Amino acid sequence: MIIRETTPGDMAQIMALYPQAFPEEDLTQLVTRLLACDAQLLSLAGFQGDTLMAHLLFSFGDTQPGLQRGALLGPLAVAPPQQKQGRGSQLVRAGLDQLAAIGIAQVFVLGDPAYYRRFEFMPERDVMPPCPVPDAWADAWQSLVLAQQAPLQAGTLSLPAPWMDPALWGP
Ligand SMILES: CC(C)(COP(=O)(O)OP(=O)(O)OC[C@H]1O[C@@H](n2cnc3c(N)ncnc32)[C@H](O)[C@@H]1OP(=O)(O)O)[C@@H](O)C(=O)NCCC(=O)NCCS
Numbered sequence: 127m128i129i130r131e132t133t134p135g136d137m138a139q140i141m142a143l144y145p146q147a148f149p150e151e152d153l154t155q156l157v158t159r160l161l162a163c164d165a166q167l168l169s170l171a172g173f174q175g176d177t178l179m180a181h182l183l184f185s186f187g188d189t190q191p192g193l194q195r196g197a198l199l200g201p202l203a204v205a206p207p208q209q210k211q212g213r214g215s216q217l218v219r220a221g222l223d224q225l226a227a228i229g230i231a232q233v234f235v236l237g238d239p240a241y242y243r244r245f246e247f248m249p250e251r252d253v254m255p256p257c258p259v260p261d262a263w264a265d266a267w268q269s270l271v272l273a274q275q276a277p278l279q280a281g282t283l284s285l286p287a288p289w290m291d292p293a294l295w296g297p
Contacts, residue, residue, distance in 0.1 A: 127172040127179055127213055129220045136171060137161070139178035147203035156294040157201065160185060165286030168197070170221050172213055180204040182217045184225060184233070185289060189253055189281030194231035196253070196269075196278045198285055201295075202237075218245055222272065231275035234283060236266050246270055252280040257292045 132140065140161075144153045160167060166186040172179045184197040199221070204214045222245065225233060235242055236255060247268035255267055271277050288294055 127174055127216060129170055129172050129217060132161075132169040132171045132181070136178065140171070140181050143178055143181055143203050143205055144201070146206055148201075153201050153203075153295065156288055157181075157183065159288040159294065160286060163286055163288065165288075167286070168221060168224060170217055170224075172217050178205070179208045180213045180217050182214075182221055184221055185286050186230065187256075187283050187285040189278045189283060191284075194276065194278050195229065196232045196234060196283060197225055197230045198283065198289065199233055199235040200237065214241075215244065222270070226272045226275075229275075230272060232269050232271050232278050234267070234269045236263065237268070239265055239268060242268055253278050254282045256283050256285045256289050257296065260297055263297070 140157065141154055144157060160183060161169060168184040171181045180203065182202045184199055186195055186197050188195050199218070202214060202218065222233060234250060234253065235247055236259065247270045249265060250267050250269035253269065259267065
């Protein structure tokens with residue numbers, strides 16, 4: 127699988143991937159709005175030939191402007207026939223390497239700890255998600271401090287505007 131940053135020409139395949147990977151959740155609006163806004167993002171995709179296998183977004187944010195920058199990992203989608211073959215992991219690791227290279231200090235995720243602990247994500251208690259999440263999701267909020275970096279100051283993670291609308295991603 128070849129991993130590269132996405133371009134506008136990949137949009138049709140990205141929009142086709144999300145309903146397959148998330149049949150019970152519509153994340154296409156969130157992804158469209160994130161990719162359309164001027165926000166600082168890293169949008170990575172894995173291809174085999176010209177075919178999109180997996181897509182991952184990181185949105186940059188902080189708890190205090192001017193201090194360390196963080197990034198939110200998500201959403202992450204692997205085409206169902208391609209799942210459980212290491213593609214999601216490959217994309218996450220490539221993304222974490224790129225974020226480390228540009229000085230991102232800490233990466234956050236709201237996801238299944240059983241999956242994210244393989245990348246050494248740990249439960250996060252000092253930095254809060256941009257919108258309240260149900261108590262049942264408390265363990266899903268995790269973070270990873272990248273090498274040579276210090277964690278973000280405690281506070282609420284500020285993220286690009288689409289993340290501030292839980293209707294696009296929330297329960
Ligand atoms: C979750 C997802 C991104 C993982 O990508 P993948 O390429 O299938 O996973 P990998 O091959 O890298 O890793 C496989 C491992 O992850 C585990 N795994 C896969 N999906 C999982 C999930 N939703 N929760 C917990 N563990 C999961 C597998 O059991 C396997 O575990 P093992 O290594 O102990 O055998 C992918 O299955 C997917 O797109 N699922 C649907 C969308 C989704 O739930 N995304 C969640 C992120 S927002």
